Every structure is written in C-alpha cells, then in structure tokens.
Amino acid sequence: MSELLSVSELSVEFTTDRGVAQVLDRISLAIAPGEVVGLVGESGCGKTTLARTVLGVLPAGGRIRGGAIHWEGRDLLRMDARLVNDEIRGRAITFIPQDPWSSLSPLFTVGTQIMDLMKWKSPRRGVTGTRGHWPALVRGYPGARRRADREAVLDVLRAVQIPEPERALRRLPHEFSGGQRQRLMIAMALLPRPDLIIADEPTTALDVTIQAQILRLLRDLVKERGVSVLFTTHDLGTAYELCDRVVVMYAGQEMESAPTDAFFERPAHPYTRRLLDSLPTAGGEIRDIPGEVPSLIGPPPGCRFHPRCDYATAECRARRPDAHAVEGAHRVRCYHPLSAA
Amino acid sequence: MSEPRAAPLLEVVDLARHFPIRNAFGLRTGSIRAVDGVSLAVWPGETLGLVGESGCGKSTLGKTVMGIHGPTAGEIRFGGREIGGLGRRERRTVARHLQYVYQDPGASLDPRWKVRRLLHEPLQIHTALSRAERQEQVEAMLREVGLPDAHLDLYPHELSGGQQRRVGLARTLMVRPSLVILDEPTSGLDVSVQASVLKLFRRLQAAFALTYLFISHDLAVVRAMCQRVAVMYLGKVVELAEAAVLFEDPRHPYTRSLLSAVPVIGGRRVTRDFALEGEPPNPRDIPTGCRFRTRCPLVQDLCAVESPPLRSTGGGLVACHFA
Amino acid sequence: MRALALVLRRLVWFPPTLLGLLAVTFVISRVIPADPVALVAGETATPAQVAALRSQLGFDRPLPVQFVDYVGRLARGDLGTSLYTTRPIADDLASRLAATIELTLVAMALSVLVGIPLGVVSALWRNSVLDHALRVITVSGLAIASFWLGIMLQLLFAMRLGWTPLNGRLAGFPPRGVTGLYLVDAVLAGDWAAFTAALGHIALPAATLAFPALATLVRFTRAGVLEVMQSGFVLYERAMGLPPSVIVWKYILRSALTSTVTQIGLLFGILLAGAVVTETVFDWPGIGTYAVNSIIRSDYNAVMGFTVWAGTIFLAVNLLVDLAHTVVDPRERMS
C-alpha cells in the first residue's frame, strides 16, 4: 500500500536552560491513505512534538536534527517553506487542537474565522505557486468562490451537528460549549478536503459523554470521506475506540506498532504490557511501573526503557533495537519481545 | 444497602449551595444552584465515590462540606456534631479531623515556601510540638508518601506533578485527619503515575485508618477505589449504590448512558453504539421536575411535573420514576 | 458584562471622587497654609487690607460653610478670580484650552502611530538587534526628565541647526477657524503657510511630550503581543498555514490592541502631567504655562483652579477609556 505520510529517522531536540533535551530519537512512522493511526504515550514521550513537527509548528527552542518527512514522495523538510505553508499546511494536512477553549480568537465571530480559512485553504482555490502575487493582506476573495465556499461551510456544519449553522456563523466563540467548539474544529479540519488530519489529544479536555459523541462523529466522518488521521492521546481507551492501528512511544522513541486488536490483546513490548497492566481494574490489585520516566537531557543509551524493564540485558543498554515484524503489520523494537502469551 | 455499621462519620442532609448571579449593577438576578438538596452519609474506613461530569456540583459539595463555601441550606454532621453553621474560629478546630486535597496540587502549595516549611505548618497550627519533634514527624510522613528527604529543600515549582500531589497529601495527613476529601486526585496524571498514586492512597488509608470522599469524573478509577458510589447530575444525586451493583446493573438512565460512554478496552465500541444526545442544560435555568428529562430516553409527562425523590430499589437508591 | 459593570461603577463613583478632589484642593488652599488670606492678599497688603479681605471673601466663616460655598461656586463654573490677571480663572483657562488640547492630541497621535507598530515589530523580531535597540530607547524614554529632553532638543534643533523655531505657538496671526486648533484650522482654511509654520512650532514640544508616552506604549504593546503569540488560536492558525501577515496584522494585533486601549487612557495622564512642564520649556501658551506662571506669581487661586480643572478632565478621560474598552472588546458588547 503506497504511503501517504512516511516519517523516517526523525530526531528533534529542545534547548532548555538546563541543557539540550533529545525529545525525538530517530522516529519512523508511516500512514497509509484512509488509515487512522493512534500515537499513544505518557506525557513527555514526544507524541505532541512529533505531531507538531509534521505540521511544521515546532515550539520555540525546538530544532530538527535529522531525518525526513515524506508526503506523497516529497520531503516536507527540504521543500520551499512558502510552498509548504500555502499548499500542504491547512490543505493536504489539517489540524484539530486539544484545547477547544483557546483555539479560536475570542474577538472575531466564528464565521469570520472560518471564511478566513476558506479564503486561503478552500479546495476550490487553484494551485497558487509561489511567485508574483499581491501580498497576502490585500489579496481579494473572488465573490463566486466565496459563495460556493460558504455553502460548503454550512453543509459541513450540519454534518458535525452544529445547531442553526446560519446563526452560528454570526456568534462569538465564547457562546459555544466545549463540545460544540470541538465540532467546529472538526468542521474546519474537514472543509479543505485534506488527505490527512493531525488531531492532538482532541477529546482530552471534554467530559466522557461529550467525548463519546465526538469520537463517534470523528470516526464516522473520517471513514465516510476516506481521510487518514494521526491521533495523539495519553488515554488508551480513546485509542481503542478510534484507531485502526496504534503506535506507542516512550521517552522519545517508538516502541511498538500494531493493529488495534493485536496491540491491546497481544502486546509484544514489555512497556506496552506494563502500561496496559497499570490501567485501574475493578477492585483488583493495582500494578504500577517502578522507577521514573528518564530525563531527556542525557537520556539512557540504547532502548530508553531498559532502566525500568524486567527483561533488560546488556544488548538493550548498548544499542537501540531495530524494528522487526512480530506478525504481519505488528512491529516491535525489542530484543526480547513478549511471546504472544 | 448493607445495614449501617457504627454511626456514620459524616452525614449530609438536604445540603444546598447556591451561587448568586449578579448583573452589571451588582443586583442579584438569579442563582446557580450548584448543589441543590443532597443527602448522603460516609461510614468510618469507607471510600465513598462521588462521580459526575463537570458542572454537576461534586467539587462544590466537597468544598461546602469542608467549609470553604458556607452552606445555603441543609445540615452537615461530622462525628455527630453539626459543623455547617460554625463560625470561622470553631470551624478551625474541626479542620484538624476533616481535610481536603486539591485537584491542582501545585496551586495548593505556596510558591515561596520550601517543602520543609509547608509540612511543618500544619503541626505549627494545631500542635505545640517542638521544632525537633515536628521535624521527626515531617521526615516520617515524607517517607510514607514515598519522597526522598532531599525534596525538603525544594520549591513546589521544582517538583513534578506527581511529586507535588504527594507533598499536598503529606501536608493534609500531618494533623492525622479522620476524613479526607480527595478532589479529582488523579486528573491530568499519566496511567503509570496514576497507578502509583492510587496504590499510595490505599496504603495510607490502611496505615492511618482514613475515610475518603473520592471525587472524580474518571469512572474506571472510581470503580477501582470505592466501595460505594454516588452519581450526581446538575446538583443532585441521581443514584447511590454499592460499586459492584452500580457498575454491573446501573438503574438510572443517566448512569447507564454515563457508563456506556466509557471506552472498555477489548469490549464493545462506544463509536458504534453510544446514544446519549445533547449536552447538560445551562445550570442557570434547570428544567422543572427531573433534571435529566431533556436528554432521558425514558422521559414521560410525570417527569416534567415532579422531581423524583431518591428511593430504595433493593440494590441501592435511585431518583427516577421509571427506573 | 465585566467592563460594563466597571463603567457603571466608575460612573457611580465619579461625583464622590470629584467631591473628594475638591475637598483635597480645599484643604490644600485653605487649611494647610497658616494664614490663607495673607497668601491671597499677597506680601504687600497691610493688616487692615488683609482683615477686610478676610470678611469680604468670607474666610472668617467656619470651614464647612466655606467648603459648601467653594463647591457651590465651582459647580457654577466659577473657579475664582486670578490674583494676577484679576480675570475669572475659568476664562483664562478656557482661552488657553485649545493650545493644550492641540499639543496633547499631536503628542498622543505621535506616540500611538509610532509606539504601537514599534511594539509589534520588537515583539515579532524578539531579541533581534532592533528589539534590543528599542528596549534601550524605551527604558531611557521612561528615565528622561521631559523638561531636560525639551531643552536638549531646543539646543540641538532650534539653536544649533535652526530647523525649528525656539518656542511659542505661531509667529504670525493664527489661521481663521472655529476649532482653535491651528493645524486643523489651517487645513480647513487651506492656508498652507500657516500650517507649516504651526507644524514647525509644535514639532519639538510634541516630540518632547510624546517620548515618555511612546516608550510606555512600545513596552506595553510588545508585552501584549508576546502574550498573544503564546495563545492557542495563533498556534492553530500557524498549523493551518494561514499567511503569516494575516495572522500578525489581523489576529495578533487585534488581540493585543484590546489591552492597549486601556493603556492609552493611562497615557493621557502621562501627557497631561508632561504638558505642565513641557509647555513651560517651550513657552507654549497652554494651560500648563498658565499654571506654572501662577506658581511663580504665587497666584494661589489660579493654581487651585488649574488643579481642579486638571482633575476633572482626568476623571472624565478615565471614564471615556472604560467606555472605549467595551467598544473594542466585543465580548462585553455582546453580553
């Protein structure tokens, strides 16, 4: 299956006042068209950094040290920046943020902000090229395209079950609940008819019943339109609900990647096993993982889980294990993968 | 309901806490009935879960019992003594036995104080122990919550989320309370850190014979920790039962949709068959009669007329005409 | 809703605060000095004249009665008579009002039109050479004594280079016009000679007055923009590939401006305080010079009249700023 997005050997570091943190260590990840991939891991594992590196919006202090991000064969890191910003970002790849409360400007109506997005990112806008154009601020928005875009906006708002879409466009963001705002975010992510949506913990800030509605809505719309999704979360339950395949990360390294059912029933990597075991169960004995997540400033060599792993050997401490297939698409980076017990 | 053992440690009768809504002129134009008539009891050594979605009033209930908010109506009896209406001074004597652990541990610690002073303070307030005696208890408690002595000389912002949570807990346990109200003790924690904190809560409960009022929106955590669970919706308790009964055979329609919204790894998928529509109504204008009727699959005319009382159904209490 | 409440509360508190201000000026002029009448009569007056004046002005009545009379006359716009010009102080102030307003408005425009863009730029290119240079200028802007800055500008531009007149508001006759603002009247009358002359005269005083206000506005806008750049919607817009110029000049600036509006209100305070001293340096025939001359001539009534007038204007401006805030921030409007 040809890959839509393929991240290979991506390394990212952050300069902090306490030294340089190795946040991503040679990450490789591929997403096929129409596939929903879950990027799972505890805070500090680098999943959000990976998502933001693909989007090209690294926070201050972040630097890409190596690797490539191929999008339909072309490496985004070496393409002309303006071209990526005009053609890829917000058109081929769109974004759903985690915090619905702060992702829309409080001072502009929802309609203004959506139409601003459509002015630049509408599928009806031709390929722009880079040279010879009026500066962005003064460039006009042809009336015909604007009307067509507006209709498309109303359709998608209905699709995400926003009540009275006409009136909604005239209201300010603070007049919507968290759940409704996240529906707006989903609508804005779908409008440019992207090939890939990057959703960074989209339901973490929502109550469980609203989260269920949003997960169901997102899965239905995505599957209906064949859009692939890179979905980061620290909540294993939401990954189980939404994803076709799950990748688990720990301290900046990807540990295991498997189709969802295989991932949860037959985890091969010791960390995945311990993670699933520490989920609270009814009244049973609670097992946690001894030790602490290592600091990424001067991280442990080789497999970064070895200080807390029961099966760690000299090999694990020496060199990071290569990823190898355990069973079909189920791949793991470990010298001593757990048998399919 | 198992027959009551000894007298309850905490008993709340028809407790209400309303917050006034003021318009531009500062005139009261209505009130948010955050807690609107709640009655429940907590027995010594027990962990009572208090679950519900944000805005259901569970934190407000916790804070009102703790005396952070004065009650608008109803009674709070702690160890048989009415403490709802106490003045600030008498209230402080109760503070020794009834403690509150905050949701955001970092914010509940004075950023300018080192951990050492933060742990000494409770003893300075409530006991006449000498400095050395206090230091001894502080170091013992620090080990109990699993922190190294070196952390005594750190400032709160120099600790991780999990460590701040342990310091917050240690601070409340210094005065050997009997009832501890835990407000969302695991929110924002990663799975493994959450597991270690829950293990700690259990160990401390045994070590100090504690009783917990465990407030949380995370049903899986409540199921693992609590013997009995109360479900709240818009300021009222809609169902209260033994944890096993409530999770296996939920009676109230809201409890049922709440449980059906929680992803169960390996089980049925919410994205295929979860059915609760809409969002909780605005707390400023609560529907008449039963509050859940605007979203309830079993709704009938009676629901709009009469607010169902909490009545026994053998396995537990439920507030619904048709459950 | 919040700002609306603020405005209403300030509106409710406007009269008592003003009354308080009158009480303070009354105490300063009548209670603190050992013998207020002697002060008013002046050093040359004989004891008999002083006694006559005391009963004529009613200074022998109990203080509260005097205060009621004092407030009564102020309410009717009677700020008392100037000991020096023997004309009603209110008239003196009125005749000079236009000059001060013109100077303050030009300085305000200068600091807003220059300050805000510089603030945005220094935030966008944070820690660049430009940012550091601006920070040195703004810190010194807040540290320079405005009267000394005025003198140094006079020394350089007026005396050494001769680019601008030394002081005063206009050499020839003022342009005909209704507003009393020479620049505006000159434009309305199409009298370009008068316009350039007036512009030449106002250049240095306006620059002197504007510099500290400009420095404050650059710092405040820079901090505001930096804070907005951390917000969620800026991240979202960058991730969705909106053109950077749209993000900066539409979304970031608009957010930073809402807090800057209240800052402009505070600015007016700085300008008013500065005007008193700056006008003296440039012999600008405004209310500031009038106040300072009253001081030199120990014309207590005039000084008190000026204080009351300045306080009232300042309170009114604060009220206007709060109203402007509700206009700028739609969330308040929509409540």
Place this chain on the structure above:
Amino acid sequence: MRGALFVLARLARDRSALVGLVLILALALAALLAPVLATHPGDVFEIHPAKRLQPPGAQHLFGTDRMGSDIYSRLLYGARITILIGVIAVGASLAIGVPVGLAAGYYHSWASDLLMRVSDIFLAVPQVVLAIAIAQTLGPSLPNVILALSVTYWPWFARLVYAETRSLEKEVFIESTAALGASPLRLIALHVLPNVASPIIVRASIGMGFTILTAAALGFLGLGPPPPTPEWGRTIAESREFLPDAWWYAAAPGLAIFLTVMGFNLLGDGLRDVLDPRIRRAGGAVRASAVNADV
C-alpha cells in the same frame, strides 16, 4: 523570602539589571563621598563671579555655573538631595500605602472601600499636578517637596498592594492553607505579605526613579529647595538663560538625573524577573499585567 544573596546572584546574571545596580551604586558613592570626590567642596555655598560660565576643563571638570561655582562639585552634593528626597518620599509612601492596601485587600469592610476611594481621588490626578499645588502652598523647601511627594505617591502603593492582595486571595494555596486551619493573621503575615513583597519591591525601585523625576520637575518649576541648595532640577532651570553657549551647564545635571532614574528602572525590571517565580515558569515572557503595574 529568598536570601538577599540569592537575589543578587540572579540579578548579576541579567545584564541590564547589573547595569542598573552599577548606576545606583555610583549614585550612592557620589553622594556618600561627595566631600572627598568634589574638586571644590566649598562651591556648594561660596560663589566666584569672576570665574562665571567657564567651559569644562582641567580645573572645573564640568565647567562653572552662572555664579562661578564648580558644577561637578555641586552635582555631587546634589546627589545627596536626590537620594534624600527619593528614599524618604518612597519610604513614607510605602509605610502608608502598604498597610492600607493590605488591610483594604484582605478585610472587605466599608472602611477598606473608603480607603480605596480616598486613594482613587489621589490617583485621579497626575502626581505632579497635586504635588505642585501642595509644594506651592507650603512654600519651596526640601521638607515640603518630600511631603508633597509622599502625600501624592502613597496611593500608588495602596492600589498596587490592594490589587495584589485581592488576586492573591483567589489563589488556591490561600484557600487551602485557610482550610488547613490557619488564622487570618497567620495567612496575611506568612503567606500574603511574602507573596506581595516582590511586586512591592519592584514597584519601590521603579517608584524611586519616578519620584526623582517628579522632584526634579518641582525643582525645575522653582518649587524645590531654594538656592544655594545644589538641586539638579533647579540647576537646569538656571542654565536655560545661558544656552546655547554654556551647553554643559544644562547637560550635566540632566544627564545625572537620566542615569540615576535609568538605574532604578533597570533594577526594577531585573527584580521583577528574579523575584516572581511564576514569570520564570512562564518561560520569561513578560506578563502584560506586570508591565502595566509599573506605569
């Protein structure tokens, strides 16, 4: 409160704060060692009309003024006046403003509201306007200038402390410590005051600069200490008559004021970053409200 040494160490790492510290130390040394450093200590009172308006040279580093006195020496003694006015006026303002702000902020009583309304009156008028009125009525003298500045500056501290206390009250750690059983007095003394201390210190430092500027303005307008006191503001006023030739006569005192106030402003900015842990946690981006506080 963190050790003073710790604060100094952190300040030294911040270049601009260091510059500020150096400027203030220079001012203090100039004032303290004036008799030693001055080339013509006598010139504070003696006049030598023959040597009028000499340009800066070997004998008179900054030249001589209209009365032939050595400008450099008078500036050194002027530093004493400046420090005296600044320290006493800001000190008095702190002594009045902080308790008023603290009480009004913590105890919501009608009395606290009244105190805040009184301070609103003073804040309603630019400080220099009221200071002029008071100094004018009392007559030009050093104590009167200090009184005028103190009376008109305490409300800035009252307002600052009031705002900080009210915002602190909503902080969770105040609520949690109260729930722990701490008495209101203990809360104010051990929790509110230390947390309010840093904004006060920052404001005091910037306030010194602001007060020195206002004092210089009063001096310039002739309301400061009368001659022969070598007050910087009035020296500039005297110098105007002899411009542009005697440029040094106006430049020297103006520069002295500028450097002194710059020192306090830089120190204030440096202190704000060092003392407020929240700012450090927010990655050092200057909080808009923090900047606003010093206007």
